[in-house]
Amino acid sequence: MTVQAGTSIAGRYKERLRISALEFVRRSFADRRTGAVTILALIILIGAGIPFLRWAVFNADFIGTAPTDCRRAGACWVFISQKAGQLGYGFYPLELRWQVDISMILSALGLLGAFRLARRYQIALAVAIYFLSTFLSFNAFGGRLPWMTPVAVEKWGGLSLTLLLFSIGVGISFCFGGLLAMGRRSKRPVIRAISSVYVEFMRGVPLIAILFVAVILLPLFLPSGAGADLFLRIMVGICLYTSSYMAEAIRAGLDAVPTGTREAAYALGMSHWNTQKLVVFPQALTISLPGLINTMVALVKDTSLVILVGVHDLLGSTQLAIGDVTWGNVLWEGYFFAGIIYFMICFGLNVIGHRIEINFNKRNR
Amino acid sequence: MYAHPDAPLPKVGWVRRTFSKGDLAGVFIQIALVLIVVGGGWYVVSVTTANLNARGITTGFAFLSRPAGFDVAFSLLPFTSASPLWMAVFVGITNTLFLALAGMLFGTLLAFAVVSFRLSKSPLASGLAAGYIGLFRNTPILLHLLFWYFAVFAALPSVRNGLVLDEAAFLNNRGLFVPWPELAWSGWIAACLFAVIPMIASRRLRKQNPTSNFARIDLSLLLGLALFATVIALAATRWDLPVRAGLGIRGGAQSIPELMAVVLAMCTYASAFIAELLRGAIQGVDRGQTEAGQALGLRGSAISRLVIFPQAIRVIIPPLTNQYVNMIKQTAIVSAIAFPDVMLIIGKTVLTQTGQAIESLTIVTSVYLIISLLAAGLMHLYAYKLEAAGHRR
Numbered sequence: 001m002t003v004q005a006g007t008s009i010a011g012r013y014k015e016r017l018r019i020s021a022l023e024f025v026r027r028s029f030a031d032r033r034t035g036a037v038t039i040l041a042l043i044i045l046i047g048a049g050i051p052f053l054r055w056a057v058f059n060a061d062f063i064g065t066a067p068t069d070c071r072r073a074g075a076c077w078v079f080i081s082q083k084a085g086q087l088g089y090g091f092y093p094l095e096l097r098w099q100v101d102i103s104m105i106l107s108a109l110g111l112l113g114a115f116r117l118a119r120r121y122q123i124a125l126a127v128a129i130y131f132l133s134t135f136l137s138f139n140a141f142g143g144r145l146p147w148m149t150p151v152a153v154e155k156w157g158g159l160s161l162t163l164l165l166f167s168i169g170v171g172i173s174f175c176f177g178g179l180l181a182m183g184r185r186s187k188r189p190v191i192r193a194i195s196s197v198y199v200e201f202m203r204g205v206p207l208i209a210i211l212f213v214a215v216i217l218l219p220l221f222l223p224s225g226a227g228a229d230l231f232l233r234i235m236v237g238i239c240l241y242t243s244s245y246m247a248e249a250i251r252a253g254l255d256a257v258p259t260g261t262r263e264a265a266y267a268l269g270m271s272h273w274n275t276q277k278l279v280v281f282p283q284a285l286t287i288s289l290p291g292l293i294n295t296m297v298a299l300v301k302d303t304s305l306v307i308l309v310g311v312h313d314l315l316g317s318t319q320l321a322i323g324d325v326t327w328g329n330v331l332w333e334g335y336f337f338a339g340i341i342y343f344m345i346c347f348g349l350n351v352i353g354h355r356i357e358i359n360f361n362k363r364n365r
Numbered sequence: 366m367y368a369h370p371d372a373p374l375p376k377v378g379w380v381r382r383t384f385s386k387g388d389l390a391g392v393f394i395q396i397a398l399v400l401i402v403v404g405g406g407w408y409v410v411s412v413t414t415a416n417l418n419a420r421g422i423t424t425g426f427a428f429l430s431r432p433a434g435f436d437v438a439f440s441l442l443p444f445t446s447a448s449p450l451w452m453a454v455f456v457g458i459t460n461t462l463f464l465a466l467a468g469m470l471f472g473t474l475l476a477f478a479v480v481s482f483r484l485s486k487s488p489l490a491s492g493l494a495a496g497y498i499g500l501f502r503n504t505p506i507l508l509h510l511l512f513w514y515f516a517v518f519a520a521l522p523s524v525r526n527g528l529v530l531d532e533a534a535f536l537n538n539r540g541l542f543v544p545w546p547e548l549a550w551s552g553w554i555a556a557c558l559f560a561v562i563p564m565i566a567s568r569r570l571r572k573q574n575p576t577s578n579f580a581r582i583d584l585s586l587l588l589g590l591a592l593f594a595t596v597i598a599l600a601a602t603r604w605d606l607p608v609r610a611g612l613g614i615r616g617g618a619q620s621i622p623e624l625m626a627v628v629l630a631m632c633t634y635a636s637a638f639i640a641e642l643l644r645g646a647i648q649g650v651d652r653g654q655t656e657a658g659q660a661l662g663l664r665g666s667a668i669s670r671l672v673i674f675p676q677a678i679r680v681i682i683p684p685l686t687n688q689y690v691n692m693i694k695q696t697a698i699v700s701a702i703a704f705p706d707v708m709l710i711i712g713k714t715v716l717t718q719t720g721q722a723i724e725s726l727t728i729v730t731s732v733y734l735i736i737s738l739l740a741a742g743l744m745h746l747y748a749y750k751l752e753a754a755g756h757r758r
Contacts, residue, residue: 217723347499
C-alpha cells in the first residue's frame, strides 16, 4: 500500500475537477500499482453497479397505483409513491396534515432566524426566537394551538417527526452544551466538577440506555400525575445526551481561541460576558464548526433510535410500510428510500457547514 | 474583581479555590448549584420511594440470584434457563464485548482497504472510496442493521432450499453452519502460541533490517494465521460436520443470522469512520517526510510502512480509541433485531420479567460506563507512554 502524505483535501479536489478524459486515463494507469487498483475499482464498480442499475432503473416499475402494477423484475417504486404519505407523516390524519406543515415551517423559520440574529451578536433575542418558534412548532404538531385539532402522539411519525426531533434537539442541546463547555473551563471547582461528571457520564452511556431510562424511569422519578407524555420524555433523553457531545465540540473550540484576544478584550474594559459573547464564542464556534456539524449529523442519525422505544420516525414508518403484506417483498425499496432521505439530510448539513466555513474565511481574509 | 480567566490556577486546595477571596458571586453560585443538585437528588429519591411503595415494588439486587427462566439465542458462556440471573448479566456483557471486538477487528481491516483506495493516485478508486465513506457516514447505523438483517440474512431461503457447499457448509435463514474442529485445550493453546511466533520474530527483525519483507506486520500476521490454521488442522482429532436433521441442521459451528447482520453492519459502518481518521492522520504527516524517505532510496511501500505510518499512528490513537468506545456503545442497537447483548437481556428481558426497572437499568448503564471509562483510561496511559517514548528519542 502506497500512500501520499501531506496533500490538502481542497487541493486534491480542485485538481481532480480540472483534469481531462485523457489525463484521467493516464493518471489511472500511472504506474503498475495504481493500474492494479484502478482495475480492482472497475471490477467493483461494474460488478455492483450494473446489477444495481438493472434493479433500480431498467427493470423497475415507476408508474402505477397498486401492488399488481409491479412486474417484480426489479424495484417496485410504486410502493414508495403510494406510501409517500405514511413515510412523510406517519399515521397523522390526512385532513390535518397542514398542521404538520405549519409546524415544519415554524421550525425552519425559527432556526433560520435564530442563526441570523446570532451572527449579528443578538444572542438573547436569538435564543428567545428559537424557543418561541420551537414551542409553537411543537404545539402545532400536536394540534394544540387555537383552530387546530389535537392529535395523539401515537399518530405522529415519518420524516416530519425526524425533522421535529432534530429541530428541537439541535437548539436546546446547543444552548445547554455551550453552558456545559463554559462550565468545564470555569475556574470555580464545583461548577467544573459538576459539568465534567455530567459530560463524561453522558458520553459513556449509549443513547438507547438513556432513552430507556427516560421512558421507563422518568415517570417513577416524578410525582404521580405529573407524567410527561412519551414524546417529551424522549426529547429530554435526546437533549441530555446530545448536549454532552455539543459541549465537547464547543470546548475544543474554546480551548483553541488564542489567549491574546481575550486579554485584548479585557484590556478594552469589556465585561466577562461581553468578552465571551463578542470575542471568544464567535471565534470558538468557527473553529469548532466541523465538530458541531458532525454532532448535528450524529443527532439526525441518532433520532432513528427512537423506534426502539415505540415512536415511529422515518425509519420506523418505513419498517411499518414494509410490513404491509399486500405489497409483498419490498424490503430493499423501503430501506433504500429511507437511506436516500437520511443521506440527503446529513449531506445537506455537511454542505451548509462547508459553505458557512468558506464564507467566514472569505470575510476574515 | 477580575482575575484573568486563563491565568494558571493557583496551587491551593479546591476548598480554598471554591471560597476564593473577591469572587463572592462565584461562592454564591457554587453553593446554590450544590444545593440544587443535592436537593434535586433528595427530591427524586423521596418521590421515587413513595412511587415504589405505592406500587408495591421492593428494591434491591436480591432478584439476581433467582433462576433466569429464559434461554438466550447466542452465548459464549454456558447458560440455561436454570442459571441465575447474575449469570445472564455476564452473558450479556461477553456478548456485547464479543460484538464490539469483532466489529473493531473487521472494521479496522476494511478501513485499511478503503483508505488505500481513497489515497491511491487512481481517480476512479479514490472516487469510489469517497463515495463509500460518504454513504456510510451519512446514514444511520440502525438502517444498515435492519437492512442486513431483514432484507438479507432473514430473507435467505429456508434450510431445504438454502445454499450448500459440498455438504459441509450451509447458509440459510437459520444462519451459517461450518465444520468445527474438535481438539483438546492444549491444542488451542499451541495454535495460539504458533500464531504469535511470526509477530515476535518480525519485531526482532525490524530492529536489524527494517526494509526486509520478513519485518512486515501484514505478512507476519498472515503467516501467523496460516500457522494457526495448520496447527488446528494437524491437532484436530475429529471434525464436527453440520448435517441436515429433519427441518434443521445439527452439529458444526453455527453463526446465527443476527450475529452476521450485526458484525457486517458494524464493520462496514465503522470502516468508513476509521478510514476517514486514517486519511486525516496520513495526510497530516509532513510531505518532507516522504521526500526524506525518497532521498534515502526507500521504495514507496517502505516509505508508507516505515516513515508515514509510525507518525500517523501517534496522531490517530486518541480519535481511534474514541471510535472504538463509540462502537462498544453502538452495539446496544442490536436489541432492535433481538440479539441478546447486555441491553436486550438486562434492559428488556429481565426488566419486563422481574419488574425491577431501576436496578436493571442501573446495571446496564454502569456496565457501559465502566467499559467506556476503562477504555478511555487505557488510551490515556498508551498516549502517555507514546509521548514519553517520543521525548526520549
